[in-house]
Amino acid sequence: MADMQTTTKSKMSARGVNVFYGEKQAIKDVSIDVDVDDVTAFIGPSGCGKSTFLRTLNRMNDTVASARVEGEITLDGENIYAPSMDVVQLRARVGMVFQKPNPFPKSIYENVAYGPRIHGLAASKAELDEIVEKSLRRAGLWEEVKDRLGDSGTALSGGQQQRLCIGRAIAVEPEVILMDEPCSALDPIATAKIEELILDLRGNYAIVIVTHNMQQAARVSQRTAFFHLGRLVEQGPTTEIFTNPREERTKDYITGRYG
Amino acid sequence: MTGVMIVFVVIGLAAIGWIVARARATRLQVEVGRLATNSRPTQHGWYVALWTAIPALVFLAIWANVMPGLIYETVLSETAAQQLPADDFSRGAILSEARAIASGAQNGAFNPLATAFVEPFREATSRYSAVGAVLAAILAVAGGAYAFSRVKPDFTARNRVERVVMWALLLASLIAIVTTAGIVASLLFESIRFFSMVNPIDFLFGLKWSPQSAAMGYGNDDAFGAVPLFWGTIFIGAIIAMIVAIPLGLMSAVYLTQYARPETRKWMKPMLEILAGVPTVVYGYFAALTVAPALRSFAATVGIPGASSESALAAGLVMGIMIIPFVSSMADDSIAAVPQAMRDGSLAMGATASETIRKVLIPAALPGVVGGVLLAVSRAIGETMIVVMAAGLAANLTLNPFASVTTVTTQMVQLLTGDQEFDSAKTLAAFALGLVLFVVTLLLNIVALRVVKKYREAYE
Numbered sequence A: 001m002a003d004m005q006t007t008t009k010s011k012m013s014a015r016g017v018n019v020f021y022g023e024k025q026a027i028k029d030v031s032i033d034v035d036v037d038d039v040t041a042f043i044g045p046s047g048c049g050k051s052t053f054l055r056t057l058n059r060m061n062d063t064v065a066s067a068r069v070e071g072e073i074t075l076d077g078e079n080i081y082a083p084s085m086d087v088v089q090l091r092a093r094v095g096m097v098f099q100k101p102n103p104f105p106k107s108i109y110e111n112v113a114y115g116p117r118i119h120g121l122a123a124s125k126a127e128l129d130e131i132v133e134k135s136l137r138r139a140g141l142w143e144e145v146k147d148r149l150g151d152s153g154t155a156l157s158g159g160q161q162q163r164l165c166i167g168r169a170i171a172v173e174p175e176v177i178l179m180d181e182p183c184s185a186l187d188p189i190a191t192a193k194i195e196e197l198i199l200d201l202r203g204n205y206a207i208v209i210v211t212h213n214m215q216q217a218a219r220v221s222q223r224t225a226f227f228h229l230g231r232l233v234e235q236g237p238t239t240e241i242f243t244n245p246r247e248e249r250t251k252d253y254i255t256g257r258y259g
Numbered sequence B: 001m002t003g004v005m006i007v008f009v010v011i012g013l014a015a016i017g018w019i020v021a022r023a024r025a026t027r028l029q030v031e032v033g034r035l036a037t038n039s040r041p042t043q044h045g046w047y048v049a050l051w052t053a054i055p056a057l058v059f060l061a062i063w064a065n066v067m068p069g070l071i072y073e074t075v076l077s078e079t080a081a082q083q084l085p086a087d088d089f090s091r092g093a094i095l096s097e098a099r100a101i102a103s104g105a106q107n108g109a110f111n112p113l114a115t116a117f118v119e120p121f122r123e124a125t126s127r128y129s130a131v132g133a134v135l136a137a138i139l140a141v142a143g144g145a146y147a148f149s150r151v152k153p154d155f156t157a158r159n160r161v162e163r164v165v166m167w168a169l170l171l172a173s174l175i176a177i178v179t180t181a182g183i184v185a186s187l188l189f190e191s192i193r194f195f196s197m198v199n200p201i202d203f204l205f206g207l208k209w210s211p212q213s214a215a216m217g218y219g220n221d222d223a224f225g226a227v228p229l230f231w232g233t234i235f236i237g238a239i240i241a242m243i244v245a246i247p248l249g250l251m252s253a254v255y256l257t258q259y260a261r262p263e264t265r266k267w268m269k270p271m272l273e274i275l276a277g278v279p280t281v282v283y284g285y286f287a288a289l290t291v292a293p294a295l296r297s298f299a300a301t302v303g304i305p306g307a308s309s310e311s312a313l314a315a316g317l318v319m320g321i322m323i324i325p326f327v328s329s330m331a332d333d334s335i336a337a338v339p340q341a342m343r344d345g346s347l348a349m350g351a352t353a354s355e356t357i358r359k360v361l362i363p364a365a366l367p368g369v370v371g372g373v374l375l376a377v378s379r380a381i382g383e384t385m386i387v388v389m390a391a392g393l394a395a396n397l398t399l400n401p402f403a404s405v406t407t408v409t410t411q412m413v414q415l416l417t418g419d420q421e422f423d424s425a426k427t428l429a430a431f432a433l434g435l436v437l438f439v440v441t442l443l444l445n446i447v448a449l450r451v452v453k454k455y456r457e458a459y460e
């Protein structure tokens, strides 16, 4: 699998990635490409390393003292683990949405303005207002909050909070958005809204979504990667993975035999 | 038999009851089988022990209070009592002298009449003590026997013993509350007496504090204006000390929670907390003997006027150091309580560690930090030793930190030490000051706890 399409330009590609937590290896020799036009879903039983691998893509593993990453991961052909790579820049280009909505205990406006402020994206208040509005519109939240931008972000409902976090990530104009089970803490209606939003965002950003929900992967993604015990077992077009998996383990997982 | 001995006897009886009852309960348990018994043998033991000890000890406590009266009456019924003077005062004096001699607290009689009563006193005392001891012993044995007769397999000794324990715990907590209420009542009572002599408005808003001149009879007019004291207290405790403690405490909390490696944190945090355990008198020494002279010579070299060897700055700086652990440990807790998800969220946006701390962690932790600071202020303004030793006594209303100022607590110490009559305005002023201090610190604590609680709820 590691030798497939290394020549075509992928947004991000990983080659032979190993991740260790201290002595324990959580990711074993994973190679995968992420394209701009696709939503890529990572599926697999819990504890198989989906989050761990996702976090290598924007170097959030740097915040875990025991974590160590081997192998090569590139963004537009540039190694993100190279010493010359500025992790602050990297994370501005590769945004992340977490499992549990984590708005800052600040106003809705300030939540979205946070990224543009620290990266100096707005020259004036008017420009910042514009970015905030645009991001909230894209996140499908604008109509619901435009009259109360000063309210605390933490006072929103769970689904709204998660869309706020997506808006917050979008506000810095990332190229890739990583989502780690973004709907697992939400009710079905809020989940449907987020899925709709992901479909809307497709094409503007390369999106990677971790999910334990098979239907969700089938609904929102074009490519799917199945992880098991730290290894990438199989990847390919979503329809193919779901209708005609090559590996026995993938089939077992998809048909709900374990996981 | 002395009072102490009978107490020991009762406790001894209780111990015997405990052993015997436990042995019996164990035997019964073996006979009926374990499942049939409600309580463990030990609990039966305690039940009997409590029944032996409590009624007897309660009786002894009451007896100790009624016995002196009984003794007096017996002594007065002696024939010799007819020679006693009629007026209560000299009569009482003679009798207490006789009693003192009888109990061995005094050797010779000052008043010859007293000698006649020594022997009756001695006799009556030993008689009533003996009566008390016997009654207590009877009560102990009777109580113990009653309880022992109830030791049966299905007897609920456990529930009863636990109820006694519950009452004992309740009593313990009531003692603290009642004591507090008593203190407040006495503060209030004495303050009301003070305010009947000095107008509260003059006290709370007056600018001149000189209780000595009032005591010397120069008139009360403006001698009890406490504003200079309030100012000195705020200047030292809420301004200078906080200027030192807030940034240092906050920065050390940030370092400890965000930057320090676990091993570093492991020894550094306790070290910091030791600061809170240093007796304040030691800080006072440090302030008075090291910091204050250094500050004065500094002020003299730089040419700051009005520098004194006791200064607001010396006391405030040292107090600030003392308060650091309060601020830092509250800040540490509140920063640590900010969910990791906040931090990750910020870092994932491409924020640096220091941006994350400044823009997300500290604002999120702020209510907790504010609560900690308020608690620290309340502690600082009530602090006494440092200001007594280093701040001085001059009730100056000044903004110059190198000048001497005085505080509420310093003046309270000043007003109450030495020979005092307890009903002069000068002495009573200390209670009024205490009341003000009490009310202010109480309010600060209430507000602080509210703020902290609100904040805790925000993350639950």
Ligand SMILES: Nc1ncnc2c1ncn2[C@@H]1O[C@H](COP(=O)(O)OP(=O)(O)O)[C@@H](O)[C@H]1O
Binding pocket: A021, A026, A044, A045, A046, A047, A048, A049, A050, A051, A052, A053, A064, A066
């Ligand atoms: N911070 C960490 N320290 C040590 N081990 C970790 C840490 N995070 C995850 N792991 C371990 O790595 C493995 C993969 O975890 P994770 O990536 O969270 O799986 P998933 O997201 O697929 O459920 C698990 O065995 C987990 O226990």
Ligand SMILES: [Mg+2]
Binding pocket: A050, A051, A052, A180
């Ligand atoms: Mg996970």
